[in-house]
Amino acid sequence: MISPSAGELWGEAxxxxxxxxxxxxxxxxxxxxxxxxTAARARVRPAPEARLRLGEREVALxxxxxxxxxPLGAPEEARAYAALLDAxxxxxxxxxxxxxxxxxxxxxxxxxxxVALARAVDAAAxxxxxxxxxxxxxxxxxxxxxxxxxxxxxxxxxxxxxxxxWFTRAGGVEPLVPARPLRxxxxxxxxxxxxxxxxxxxAERRRHEPERIDTIVASITTLVHAARAALTxxxxxALGALMVDNQRxxxxxxxxxxxxxxxxxxxxxxxxxGAKLTGxxxxxxxxxxxxxxxxxxxxxxxxxxxxxxFAAMT
Ligand code: MEV
Numbered sequence: 001m002i003s004p005s006a007g008e009l010w011g012e013a014x015x016x017x018x019x020x021x022x023x024x025x026x027x028x029x030x031x032x033x034x035x036x037x038t039a040a041r042a043r044v045r046p047a048p049e050a051r052l053r054l055g056e057r058e059v060a061l062x063x064x065x066x067x068x069x070x071p072l073g074a075p076e077e078a079r080a081y082a083a084l085l086d087a088x089x090x091x092x093x094x095x096x097x098x099x100x101x102x103x104x105x106x107x108x109x110x111x112x113x114x115v116a117l118a119r120a121v122d123a124a125a126x127x128x129x130x131x132x133x134x135x136x137x138x139x140x141x142x143x144x145x146x147x148x149x150x151x152x153x154x155x156x157x158x159x160x161x162x163x164x165x166w167f168t169r170a171g172g173v174e175p176l177v178p179a180r181p182l183r184x185x186x187x188x189x190x191x192x193x194x195x196x197x198x199x200x201x202x203a204e205r206r207r208h209e210p211e212r213i214d215t216i217v218a219s220i221t222t223l224v225h226a227a228r229a230a231l232t233x234x235x236x237x238a239l240g241a242l243m244v245d246n247q248r249x250x251x252x253x254x255x256x257x258x259x260x261x262x263x264x265x266x267x268x269x270x271x272x273x274g275a276k277l278t279g280x281x282x283x284x285x286x287x288x289x290x291x292x293x294x295x296x297x298x299x300x301x302x303x304x305x306x307x308x309x310f311a312a313m314t
Contacts, residue, residue, distance in 0.1 A: 008043045011119025015039030015101045015285045016158035017186055017312070018107035018278050019239075020227045020246045021167075023202050023253055024220035025152045028169055032176065033154055034184065035162030036312040039101040039112035042120040047094035050080045054097050054113070061093055080146035084118055087139035090125040103309070104192030106279020110147055110157030114140035136160060149196045150203070164309055164314050167229060178314070179234025183290045187273070187302040187309035189263035190283030197253050198280035205254055215251050223249070240273025240289045247276035256279030263307060270294060270301040 014035035021031025025156070052063040059078040061070065070082045097117055103109035118139040127135055140156040157173045158165060164182065166174040206213040223242050230238040247264055250256055260277045263286040267275035271294035278287040288298055295311055302309040 008045050009041050009120045009123040010041065010123075011043045011116040011123065012038050013112040013119065013159040014113035014162045015112050016155055017184060017209055017285075018106075018154065019182075019184075019231075019287065019289075020243060020276075021220060021224045021278060022106075022154075022277075023199070023250065023255060024103055024217045024224070025154050025167065025169065026150055026199060026202070027206075027214075027217045029217055029221040030166055030168045030224045030228075031152075031154050032224060032231065033158040033165050034182065034312070034314045035158045035165075036107070036184075036186070036314070037101065039107065039109055039159065040097060040099050042095060042097040042113070042116040044093040044095040044117075044120040044124050046124070046279055047092055050081065050085060050092040051094045052077060052097070052117075053095070055099070057202045061092075063311075069136045072202075076146055076235065080114075080143040083142040083146060084114065084139045085121060087142040088118065088121050088125045088127065088135060090121045093121060095120065102188060104194070104208070104284065105188045105190075106156040106193075106195075106277070106281070106284035107186070108159055108279070110195070111144060111151075112159040113142060114143035115156055115159040117143070133160060133205075148199065150199055151195075164231075176228065176231065176314040177229045180236075182231070182314045183292070183295060183311065184314070185267065185288040185290050185298050185302070185309060186230050186278070186285055186313060187263050187267075187288075188285050188309040189277075190257050190259040193280060193282035195280035195283050198282045201282075202253055202255065209248060213253070216252055221245060236273045236291065240275075243274030243276045243287075243289060244268070250277055250281060257281070257283060259283070260286055263302065263305075264288075266305060267298045270297040272298050 025031040267288035272288035275288035
């Protein structure tokens with residue numbers, strides 16, 4: 001845990017759970033995403049050279065090494081930090097970031113880290129209020145592109161805005177107001193997995209079977225629109241059924257695993273309206289849509305299976 005001291009500037013950001021639409025969102029489909037918890041906190045202060053501390057890991061950039069002068073072969077964190085500083089026109093800063101959610105499990109830790117850091121760096125670069133969201137999101141995206149390759153921006157948007165959002169690559173974020181607060185359960189079912197590799201895997205399959213993958217993306221697009229309608233009329237059973245359809249399509253995209261399928265089945269058996277993997281897949285987390293009655297049963301089933309899990313309301 002990092003604690004504040006005088007002269008420092010701070011930023012924080014939410015974690016995220018994609019309710020429906022991951023992977024398809026990379027190809028232009030909409031996604032519905034929820035901001036959950038505070039996932040990352042960052043603090044920065046002026047320094048003779050830029051330096052970034054992430055938990056136990058620390059990388060240094062020679063003075064002024066961002067501004068397009070970073071050596072080839074520098075560690076990913078150094079390249080990402082340099083890209084973020086450059087995007088905000090920031091001076092050399094010493095930054096420290098801590099995460100409150102597990103990383104690499106589809107809960108948006110990387111984007112939360114980027115948004116928290118970008119918020120703190122933007123304050124240090126005296127960005128001002130006007131245009132802050134666009135600046136911070138562009139800088140976070142510059143960071144995300146180093147780690148995720150073709151990131152859609154959905155994770156960073158949720159990390160910045162929180163709440164419940166409709167997201168498209170072309171249109172960005174639109175706030176959504178569910179008819180009733182949504183109660184979700186999240187369980188980490190598999191090992192950490194690289195979002196970049198999962199996104200590249202889908203792209204590779206699309207190169208070999210464009211029609212099959214594009215048909216799946218089209219089905220997910222239709223389903224996400226139906227999910228929006230269900231959410232705004234407060235029809236949780238319909239929304240849950242659409243999440244189950246989405247899980248089947250994600251499995252056809254090749255991003256599910258036996259562990260994720262098992263955690264989804266446990267949630268459904270324990271009375272969830274619906275459940276699916278969330279995020280990049282290949283491991284990581286599942287999300288279940290819950291009622292007051294099913295919440296404790298679903299969490300208990302996951303806990304009996306030894307899974308880290310929690311509930312959240314949006
Ligand atoms: C990752 O949380 C969501 C993906 O759709 C990738 C992205 O949209 O950047 C798998």
